Amino acid sequence: MNRRPGQSAAPFSTRAHGPSNRHEVNPYRHDHERFGKEIIAAEQAPSRRGGWHTEFGRDAPRHLELGVGNGSWLADSASRAPDRDWIGLEIRYKRCVQAAEKVRAAGASNARVVRYSWFEVEQLFAPGELAGIHVNHPDPWSHPSDAKHRLITPGFLEGAAHLVAPGGELRLKTDFDGHQLALVGAVAISTSWSLLGTSNDIRGAGAPWPDDIVTGYQAKFGKEGLPVFGAWLRRV
Numbered sequence: 046m047n048r049r050p051g052q053s054a055a056p057f058s059t060r061a062h063g064p065s066n067r068h069e070v071n072p073y074r075h076d077h078e079r080f081g082k083e084i085i086a087a088e089q090a091p092s093r094r095g096g097w098h099t100e101f102g103r104d105a106p107r108h109l110e111l112g113v114g115n116g117s118w119l120a121d122s123a124s125r126a127p128d129r130d131w132i133g134l135e136i137r138y139k140r141c142v143q144a145a146e147k148v149r150a151a152g153a154s155n156a157r158v159v160r161y162s163w164f165e166v167e168q169l170f171a172p173g174e175l176a177g178i179h180v181n182h183p184d185p186w187s188h189p190s191d192a193k194h195r196l197i198t199p200g201f202l203e204g205a206a207h208l209v210a211p212g213g214e215l216r217l218k219t220d221f222d223g224h225q226l227a228l229v230g231a232v233a234i235s236t237s238w239s240l241l242g243t244s245n246d247i248r249g250a251g252a253p254w255p256d257d258i259v260t261g262y263q264a265k266f267g268k269e270g271l272p273v274f275g276a277w278l279r280r281v
């Protein structure tokens with residue numbers, strides 16, 4: 046989804062580890078490969094495309110979080126909604142392991158952590174295979190010269206529309222109002238999504254959706270008294 050200019054044409058699954066000597070310097074690479082069923086490594090992840098019902102042993106609505114961080118939101122969401130299946134994408138080995146530990150501690154057999162790049166998420170899901178996408182505090186890259194690194198670009202929404210079935214949803218929480226504005230601007234000209242609501246201060250005024258689950262970064266910004274912005278979209 047939303048590949049950056051100059052990005053390699055080879056899929057993430059075949060270039061997932063960078064230079065081979067990185068294996069020695071990152072112990073979490075070893076840990077994530079041996080963790081168990083809660084983590085799916087990049088090399089295996091594309092084989093799940095179109096067959097996530099087999100991974101979970103049932104055909105429940107599937108929700109995807111892009112960039113799980115420490116995994117607290119993923120584990121909480123999976124525990125509170127056992128009738129749904131939850132997949133969390135994360136690129137960093139250490140955070141994959143931390144998130145999987147939380148999923149395991151929560152006893153959430155309906156959640157998996159997948160090590161993959163969110164820019165190539167279409168390699169993991171067939172069209173319409175998701176009921177929802179949740180983007181919680183994507184890296185801001187707020188300086189205009191860094192805009193090329195952002196996840197939320199005009200093309201993001203149409204990429205997401207291929208993955209989410211009609212009637213599904215997309216939720217964004219962010220500390221960078223530029224992400225919220227970009228998403229709301231893209232919805233205005235999209236024929237695939239409609240805007241259900243926005244918030245410019247989730248902590249003070251509430252989230253656009255019911256029963257908001259606080260993420261690790263959201264808690265951090267809350268402690269600092271900084272606003273968190275939200276946008277809630279429906280796939281039409």
Ligand SMILES: C[S@@+](CC[C@H](N)C(=O)[O-])C[C@H]1O[C@@H](n2cnc3c(N)ncnc32)[C@H](O)[C@@H]1O
Nearest residue numbers: 112113114135136137162163181182260261262
């Ligand atoms: C600012 S943190 C937010 C973490 C969490 N969602 C939260 O709200 O606490 C952004 C996360 O996205 C991950 N990330 C950055 N680029 C990514 C990519 N291309 N694919 C998947 N995850 C990525 C980072 O490693 C980090 O864990």
